[in-house]
Amino acid sequence: MKQVYTNANRTLVLNVQNLLERAGIKTLLRNEFAIGGMGELSPFDAWLEVWVVMDADRNRAKELADTAVSKQKAAQWICNRCKETNDPSFDYCWNCQSDAESGDVIDAGH
Ligand SMILES: [Zn+2]
Structure with missing residues (x-):
């Protein structure tokens, strides 16, 4: 498994995951339930992360994520x-x- 995207903004991360799933890429979320019970973790450790299940999907997933994020920035x-x-x-x-x-x-x- 490979991590393809993470951000402090959970909505952004969920958007990326959504996009990858629609492109037929199997993904997993990490730190989905980290906020709330963080305790001594730094905020960075609790960032929501999108991972691809198949390593082979990583490059395509990265590209899709980058495109999605730059579009958001352009708005x-x-x-x-x-x-x-x-x-x-x-x-x-x-x-x-x-x-x-x-x-x-x-x-x-x-
Ligand atoms: Zn104004």
Whole structure:
């Protein structure tokens, strides 16, 4: 088994796993239940991890994961009010607290 992806953001990790499963790659999650009973573990140790069951799938899985993650990164949005660029995970502008609905999504294709 090989680890292909891990991130502090569990949603991102689950998205990657979902994508790999849909591509027909068998995956496993590690640290799925780590949060909550962490105790003395550092946050890093408790990051959710996606592993591929078949080593042969690793390269393809990595590629898919990288593509998925860079797409997520590209989905930053610009606040209409103050023109600040916001991370896709922000529902509200970090600068002026306008909500994301009123922002323009940056189109990565242009
Ligand atoms: Zn703003």
